[in-house]
Amino acid sequence: MKRRLFAVFSFVAVLFALGLGLGYSSASAKTQQTYTIGTDVTFPPFEFANDQNKYVGIDMDLMRAIAKDQGFKVNIKPLGFNAAVQATQSGQIDGVIAGMSITKERAATFDFSNPYFTSGVVMAVAKNSKITDLNALKGKRVAVKTGTSGADYANSIKNKYGFKVVTFDDSNNMYEDVTTGNSVACFEDSPVMRYAIQQGSKLKIVTKPAESGSYGFAVKKGQNKALLTAFNRGLANLKKNGQYDKITERYLGKDSTAKPADDRSFLGLLKQNKGALWDGFVETLWLTVVSIFFATLFGVIVGLMGVVPSKFINGASTTLIYIFRGLPLLVLALFIYTGIPSLTGQKIPAFVAGVITLMFNEGAYIAAFVKGGINAVDHGQMEAARSLGLPFGKSMRKVILPQGIKIMVPSFINQFIITLKDTSILSIIGLLELTQTGKIIIARNLEGFKVWTIVAVIYLVVITLLTWLSNWVQRRTKI
Amino acid sequence: MSETKAKIKVDNLVKNYGDNAVLKGINLEVKNNEVVVIIGPSGSGKSTLLRTLNKLEEPTGGSIVVDGYDIAKPDTDINKVRENIGMVFQHFNLFNNLTVGENITLAPLELKKEAPKQATEHAHSLLQMVGLESKFDARVQSLSGGQQQRVAIARALAMKPDVMLFDEPTSALDPEMVGDVLAVMKDLAKQGMTMVVVTHEMGFAKEVADRVIFVDDGQILEEGTPDELFGHPKHPRLQDFLNKILNV
Ligand SMILES: Nc1ncnc2c1ncn2[C@@H]1O[C@H](COP(=O)(O)OP(=O)(O)OP(=O)(O)O)[C@@H](O)[C@H]1O
Numbered sequence: 001m002k003r004r005l006f007a008v009f010s011f012v013a014v015l016f017a018l019g020l021g022l023g024y025s026s027a028s029a030k031t032q033q034t035y036t037i038g039t040d041v042t043f044p045p046f047e048f049a050n051d052q053n054k055y056v057g058i059d060m061d062l063m064r065a066i067a068k069d070q071g072f073k074v075n076i077k078p079l080g081f082n083a084a085v086q087a088t089q090s091g092q093i094d095g096v097i098a099g100m101s102i103t104k105e106r107a108a109t110f111d112f113s114n115p116y117f118t119s120g121v122v123m124a125v126a127k128n129s130k131i132t133d134l135n136a137l138k139g140k141r142v143a144v145k146t147g148t149s150g151a152d153y154a155n156s157i158k159n160k161y162g163f164k165v166v167t168f169d170d171s172n173n174m175y176e177d178v179t180t181g182n183s184v185a186c187f188e189d190s191p192v193m194r195y196a197i198q199q200g201s202k203l204k205i206v207t208k209p210a211e212s213g214s215y216g217f218a219v220k221k222g223q224n225k226a227l228l229t230a231f232n233r234g235l236a237n238l239k240k241n242g243q244y245d246k247i248t249e250r251y252l253g254k255d256s257t258a259k260p261a262d263d264r265s266f267l268g269l270l271k272q273n274k275g276a277l278w279d280g281f282v283e284t285l286w287l288t289v290v291s292i293f294f295a296t297l298f299g300v301i302v303g304l305m306g307v308v309p310s311k312f313i314n315g316a317s318t319t320l321i322y323i324f325r326g327l328p329l330l331v332l333a334l335f336i337y338t339g340i341p342s343l344t345g346q347k348i349p350a351f352v353a354g355v356i357t358l359m360f361n362e363g364a365y366i367a368a369f370v371k372g373g374i375n376a377v378d379h380g381q382m383e384a385a386r387s388l389g390l391p392f393g394k395s396m397r398k399v400i401l402p403q404g405i406k407i408m409v410p411s412f413i414n415q416f417i418i419t420l421k422d423t424s425i426l427s428i429i430g431l432l433e434l435t436q437t438g439k440i441i442i443a444r445n446l447e448g449f450k451v452w453t454i455v456a457v458i459y460l461v462v463i464t465l466l467t468w469l470s471n472w473v474q475r476r477t478k479i
Numbered sequence: 480m481s482e483t484k485a486k487i488k489v490d491n492l493v494k495n496y497g498d499n500a501v502l503k504g505i506n507l508e509v510k511n512n513e514v515v516v517i518i519g520p521s522g523s524g525k526s527t528l529l530r531t532l533n534k535l536e537e538p539t540g541g542s543i544v545v546d547g548y549d550i551a552k553p554d555t556d557i558n559k560v561r562e563n564i565g566m567v568f569q570h571f572n573l574f575n576n577l578t579v580g581e582n583i584t585l586a587p588l589e590l591k592k593e594a595p596k597q598a599t600e601h602a603h604s605l606l607q608m609v610g611l612e613s614k615f616d617a618r619v620q621s622l623s624g625g626q627q628q629r630v631a632i633a634r635a636l637a638m639k640p641d642v643m644l645f646d647e648p649t650s651a652l653d654p655e656m657v658g659d660v661l662a663v664m665k666d667l668a669k670q671g672m673t674m675v676v677v678t679h680e681m682g683f684a685k686e687v688a689d690r691v692i693f694v695d696d697g698q699i700l701e702e703g704t705p706d707e708l709f710g711h712p713k714h715p716r717l718q719d720f721l722n723k724i725l726n727v
């Protein structure tokens with residue numbers, strides 16, 4: 001038992017090491033340095049996936065142009081704004097460029113580049129709204145996106161104008177809240193808002209840019225000085241040679257290339273995004289399969305620890321189940337992905353962090369029903385086996401487990417389906433699985449309802465297939 | 480091992496469940512080839528006594544020596560000792576995931592490393608002995624209680640033990656099945672098996688037992704030949720007990 005437990009932990013350790021190794025080898029000992037740069041997934045026109053699922057936008061094009069100019073490589077990671085900021089803070093990634101306003105508070109933990117863009121907060125309302133200024137907001141509800149300067153601005157004036165602020169995690173949800181009338185207005189940086197309206201959001205801008213602020217590229221305070229210097233040098237060069245203007249013009253000029261996609265029917269959306277959806281689907285499946293494997297391993301071991309004749313090991317099992325069943329999956333995922341690296345200084349690739357999260361969480365549920373299943377086998381079976389002289393482990397394997405597993409099979413199938421669904425929560429750490437893919441597509445085309453419908457149908461299809469497969473296996477093994 | 484040497488020797492055996500003293504100092508010797516029947520009222524500690532003999536229950540104090548091994552000692556390899564002590568339970572406890580044949584051959588294959596062919600042949604001959612030679616491939620669930628108990632006896636015998644423990648082997652059976660099981664046990668006794676049997680079957684005790692032991696409240700109150708105990712019970716509690724079970 002001990003030996004097997006050890007084997008699992010070494011397996012996980014190897015997984016860690018592999019992930020770390022990959023992370024390091026890509027970032028070291030090359031003539032061209034590669035930097036991992038985090039960004040938002042939903043912040044057009046600064047960063048968004050185009051219909052070839054390539055990240056474009058002012059930030060992206062600038063970053064790439066600067067990298068080319070300065071002779072380094074970038075590995076862009078669309079983690080989401082908060083995750084990218086946290087990952088930079090914990091040293092998971094080298095820097096963040098995500099339309100990030102330079103503020104005093106942020107300057108305490110980040111070193112910023114020279115400003116590369118000046119923006120200001122505008123207020124937008126529904127197309128048919130009569131609201132034209134801040135005074136009309138009294139007693140009303142206003143939508144903002146978490147962490148934006150629009151949110152800061154709204155919060156700073158909400159008492160003065162007497163409105164309530166609701167916070168959203170991505171832009172599309174914020175716009176929808178206004179177009180559906182739940183909120184009367186939203187605050188957002190003017191280029192972002194202009195792009196959204198150009199893309200067909202039924203909103204109009206009613207105020208002049210306020211609180212104009214500057215966007216900067218950020219690295220962890222005191223780290224990556226070379227990168228920061230290169231960025232500043234590159235930026236100056238681009239401004240001089242006209243490339244900078246070309247890039248901003250590309251996204252904010254009249255003849256913007258980012259035109260709304262033509263076909264917004266289900267079939268059209270499916271066709272335009274089939275590559276991205278397929279990749280997300282594959283990532284979800286892969287994540288599910290690997291997680292189920294490790295969760296089952298972990299669960300069976302912890303479950304067995306709950307039934308061996310040792311009070312101490314039983315206690316350890318109960319504790320593990322208690323902790324990992326008790327923690328919300330979201331908290332566990334963020335803790336493992338951002339918390340542990342900031343404690344240990346060791347980076348964890350998002351996929352590995354995701355698998356570990358599911359291994360612990362789903363594994364704890366598996367452990368609980370493995371334990372229950374074994375305890376449900378008549379006690380006399382164990383006594384009969386032991387009285388023949390069979391050791392505990394052999395009795396377990398030959399007599400108890402075959403009967404216990406029969407009891408557990410339905411719970412296993414159920415848990416596999418739950419695991420598949422729970423992979424969607426890992427979109428929080430930037431894994432490009434199906435849900436995250438959905439978010440990204442919506443960030444570009446703002447077709448929330450249709451895209452979520454497509455994503456939901458894909459989940460249902462996979463779950464149906466998984467159920468069939470499980471039933472088939474169950475029938476085949478005749479247990 | 481000589482005829483007279485003790486196969487099982489129990490000295491001052493004590494067993495507590497928390498504050499509840501279940502066995503209060505039991506002294507017992509079972510000689511080679513001897514058949515000992517334990518009787519006593521419900522809750523008196525008969526099962527507990529029997530189950531400490533192969534350490535299904537951990538003794539609280541005292542010593543239990545089986546075949547020269549002190550099984551109360553922590554460093555005794557209890558699995559090795561158990562291979563030599565067959566046990567038959569009130570509720571048979573046949574392995575529900577295995578066929579009759581597999582029930583019998585599991586332990587010999589796993590522990591004695593017998594060749595499958597040899598183990599199977601042995602199983603067939605044991606099934607023949609208990610009168611169930613046709614049931615080798617049957618599923619456990621398809622057998623009657625009496626049949627299951629006879630398979631359970633065959634399973635215990637497959638390890639070629641030199642002691643057999645029986646804990647009320649017939650009390651979960653329909654009356655018409657009891658005879659078949661007792662017949663198998665009588666056969667065993669005749670072949671010289673050392674047996675310790677907890678039972679309420681007084682007929683069996685009278686016919687087969689070399690010695691009968693009356694246990695009450697965790698103590699041995701009286702012991703002797705069946706004639707002595709059933710014919711001339713001395714202890715009032717034993718007289719009372721016999722009155723009750725003979726006048727049902
Ligand atoms: N696992 C246990 N935990 C606590 N008390 C127990 C346990 N097993 C038995 N006892 C108690 O020990 C006492 C003796 O039980 P035991 O089963 O040995 O009696 P018995 O003589 O076999 O009775 P019966 O004829 O009903 O089988 C009873 O009071 C019982 O409640």
Ligand SMILES: [Mg+2]
Nearest residue numbers: 525526527647
């Ligand atoms: Mg009993």
